[in-house]
Amino acid sequence: MFFVLLLCFVLQTHEEQPDAPELMLNDLKAGEESKINCTSSNGYPSPVIYWYMESRNLTMNSSFQTERSENGRWKATSTLTFTPLRHDHGKGLICQVVQPTAPLMSSQNETVVLNILYPPIISLRLLDNVEAVSSMTSVEFECTADANPKVLNFAWYLNRLTLNNSTRHRIILDRLHSKTVSTSRLIINDVLRMHSGKYECHVITVLGNASATLNFSYISDRLPLLFIDQNQTTSSTLFVAWQSGFDGGFQQTFNLEYCPNNTLEKNGECGVTNFTGTSSELDKKGP
Known part of the structure; x- marks a missing residue:
């Protein structure tokens, strides 16, 4: 009596398009190193993952791992090491999954908009762009702060003394120009010699405070x-x-x-x- 052993092997030789990439990203802080993962599953053979921030290629700053599942398909994971800057806020970060053996090297993208947290950057200026005036009835200062999260409060000082709204000083708080940039204006009516000195604008945010100063002089054009x-x-x-x-x-x-x-x-x-x-x-x- 003869026994015949039949063995059946199933070989997966055709390409399988991987699943769409999954990119999980929380808020990032400017100047702090972060690691961001992008994953794509069920590809055959294993897909390749690239990173871009707008047109800038960041792939060289990433690591790549693959894992084969029980069904013979591949899961690919790429980890990007990234230290964002303040100017990266609002830019698009792209994870691109490429199946290199597919016709025309087909790809799938996942894009997230970066939310970069950063402390305030502040500037103070006179709107007429001078630092000494004579015979003026009013003068206006503008304080601009760029921060994420945005500024919680503005404060104004003259020679370290707090300025509040009064008949001579008028403060317009928190004019929001964008999601991160806001301004406050200080308007002085009936300018006198007593208004000369060092003006300071101070802002408070969740990530820290900042100040900017400007020296202002009133020069009378009247004869003694x-x-x-x-x-x-x-x-x-x-x-x-x-x-x-x-x-x-x-x-x-x-x-x-x-x-x-x-x-x-x-x-x-x-x-x-x-x-x-x-x-x-x-x-x-x-x-």
Whole structure:
């Protein structure tokens, strides 16, 4: 009696298109290294996975693993090591699965929009783009902050003193220009010398705080006021005083011209004297 053993082998030789890629991604933080996985299953033979951020190829920064399942198909996993920057926020990250043996190397893509968290970047400027003004009725500062999550609060200071809404100061808070960029404006009405100094805009966010400063000077274009003190004036002397304007905090020099006995300057008897103070006693011979 003879026994015949028949063996049947099933060989899978035709290509199988893999499943669509699965890309799982949470929020990323700027400057911190992250690992991102992309997986595709049921391919035959094993597919290849590529990474792109818009048109930039990131595949060289990834690792690749394959695993064969019981049905003879392959699961491919690629892990991208990525350190995002603030400017990467809003860009598209693409995981591309390619079946190299399929006609025309068919591919499938999965794209996610990056949400990059970063602390505030802040700038402070005068809207008329000057840092010293004269004879202006109002002036406007603008503070711009780029942060994700967005700014929670703006605060304004002048020479370290908090500014609030009043008859002279008007603060417009949180004008949102985009999902990450917001501004606050400080408007000063009836500008005076007291408004000169260091202005500071301070912002508060979940990921940290930031400040920006700007020096502002109000320069009066009015001539100093001249006073004559009758109590200190005699028949031979004249005591005069004047009120200085604001010149950015620097020491000022004043020119005082004095002509005794009603003489004219052309006679050569008048003189010009420089002063750093705000008063002088004059006699018949001059200051």
